[in-house]
Amino acid sequence: MSDSANERPRTDVLRARLAQLPRWWALPACAALGVVAGAGYGVLQTPQYTATSYVVAVPQEKADPATALGFAQAYGRVATQLAVLGDAQVAAGMSPAELQDSVKVVTSPDAPMIAVSATTAKPSAAALTANAVAQSLARSANHSKDSTQVKLLAFSRALEPNSPSSLSTGVTALVGGCAGGLLGGLALLVRPRARTEKAPGPSVPGPASALVRSAP
Numbered sequence: 001m002s003d004s005a006n007e008r009p010r011t012d013v014l015r016a017r018l019a020q021l022p023r024w025w026a027l028p029a030c031a032a033l034g035v036v037a038g039a040g041y042g043v044l045q046t047p048q049y050t051a052t053s054y055v056v057a058v059p060q061e062k063a064d065p066a067t068a069l070g071f072a073q074a075y076g077r078v079a080t081q082l083a084v085l086g087d088a089q090v091a092a093g094m095s096p097a098e099l100q101d102s103v104k105v106v107t108s109p110d111a112p113m114i115a116v117s118a119t120t121a122k123p124s125a126a127a128l129t130a131n132a133v134a135q136s137l138a139r140s141a142n143h144s145k146d147s148t149q150v151k152l153l154a155f156s157r158a159l160e161p162n163s164p165s166s167l168s169t170g171v172t173a174l175v176g177g178c179a180g181g182l183l184g185g186l187a188l189l190v191r192p193r194a195r196t197e198k199a200p201g202p203s204v205p206g207p208a209s210a211l212v213r214s215a216p
Contacts (some may be wrong), residue, residue: 047164050119054136056155057112065151068112071150074116075141076107079133084140089131092118092125103133113155122205123160130158148168 007081052131057072059065078084092099106115116137140151145151 028184029178030184031181033174034178034183035174036083037176037180046121047166048119048121049123049126049161050117051123051130051158051161052117053114053158054129055114055116055134055138057104057114058151058153059112060145060151065112067148068150069110070112072111073107075137075152076105079103079105079114079116079137084137085133086136088129088132088136090214091135092129094129099133100131101116102129105133114152116158118124118158120173123162127158128159134158139176 005050009080057068057075059068076097080103081098082096085096085103089096094102102118103121104117104119106117107113108115114137116130116134118126118133120126120129134157141148141150141152179181
């Protein structure tokens, strides 16, 4: 009984102190919490590195540039399929599922070029993986070059990146602060305003009661 009796005054005091704070106190508090959470995420996250290798589709004697562009788009769509990644997994030292998670392929609508990007925790592994997938794609496509009249050639090999592609600690802290400030602003909008109780004023008699009172 004594512990519960002591906790009630403490709770009342805490509520009274929170009630004395201005309505906008949640905005800087949420922004500060967001900055701390974003900075913690930036410190604890594992840096990721991205390397990109480029492959170009070259038309043969019986093909035109438009045909090469069309096949480049098609090869870009199947670059991460298991049939293409079979040779790359040996060179990259990854399973097909890991390659599919770490590799991203982008094609250009104007040029017959395919960009193969790999993102890993090590710069050397990123370059090795990107080059392995690009070479595997070129070998797989060139098996049917006699029928397609389009040949894939290595245009630019991937190099080891010098800096990580993941967000830095400063950026994550800034993003966290913005998100916290947004949540604090939403809390201010949702929070109901305190209602002020007004003392009841003197009642004014209606027209009918005023006539009855004034009658002799």
